[in-house]
Amino acid sequence: MALLLRDVGKYVPTDLKNQSACMNCKLIMNEGQWSRLHGRCPNCRSEVETTQDYVGMISLMMPQESWVAKWNDIRNCIPGVYAINVPQLNEEEMTAKSNTR
Numbered sequence: 001m002a003l004l005l006r007d008v009g010k011y012v013p014t015d016l017k018n019q020s021a022c023m024n025c026k027l028i029m030n031e032g033q034w035s036r037l038h039g040r041c042p043n044c045r046s047e048v049e050t051t052q053d054y055v056g057m058i059s060l061m062m063p064q065e066s067w068v069a070k071w072n073d074i075r076n077c078i079p080g081v082y083a084i085n086v087p088q089l090n091e092e093e094m095t096a097k098s099n100t101r
Helices: 005-011 031-036 067-071 091-099
Strands: 019-022 028-030 055-060 080-085
Touching (some): 019 031, 028 031, 055 067
Antiparallel strands (some): 019 028
16 A cells, blocks of 8 residues: 555554554554544555554554564555454453444
8 A cells, every 4th residue: 555654644543541442453642643534544454443452562664574474464555553362252342342332
């Protein structure tokens, strides 16, 4: 995915509050950034499920050249900030979460 350098800032968290990560690709952004994208992840290109329950952060600027990106299987992602680990919900937790909406 070709991404211009001026566009990278759109996907980097703007402050340390209200951050959440995509449950699929682990991209971290603020709630306001996610809402501006209308619930669509710029990596996954689909409706996104986010969580504030994630561990650690990776700042990724050159994904194709980064051994950290290779190690974390995010080489094909856009530059940005990524969670090191996002605990996956089991089926019961997903059902409970969808029922609270």
